[in-house]
Amino acid sequence: MTRPASPRPASRRRYGIHARAIMADPRWSVLPLAARGMWLHLADIADVVTELRAPVRGQALTVPDLARLLAADPDEVIGAVSHLVNRDIIEPVADGYRLKAY
Numbered sequence: 001m002t003r004p005a006s007p008r009p010a011s012r013r014r015y016g017i018h019a020r021a022i023m024a025d026p027r028w029s030v031l032p033l034a035a036r037g038m039w040l041h042l043a044d045i046a047d048v049v050t051e052l053r054a055p056v057r058g059q060a061l062t063v064p065d066l067a068r069l070l071a072a073d074p075d076e077v078i079g080a081v082s083h084l085v086n087r088d089i090i091e092p093v094a095d096g097y098r099l100k101a102y
Contacts, residue, residue: 065096
């Protein structure tokens with residue numbers, strides 16, 4: 001007799017759960033390293049910060065917000081964001097950015 005797998009509580013979820021799906025995406029191989037790292041981290045952060053996937057009007061995450069969440073330099077985030085926008089991974093919304101691919 002096998003027990004059905006129970007979902008893990010949020011506090012015990014594995015970091016990097018989206019990595020396999022993201023790395024299998026064809027856009028992965030053409031991204032620079034900073035953009036790859038940003039995509040992986042944003043996918044994990046979006047599990048907790050729902051405004052990243054579905055922002056409410058006036059609450060989309062801006063470049064300074066993304067830099068704070070990633071603990072990164074805002075200038076580096078700007079470069080990575082431009083690559084992710086060009087590859088249709090994140091999209092600009094009225095006042096910030098939204099993660100499209102996760």
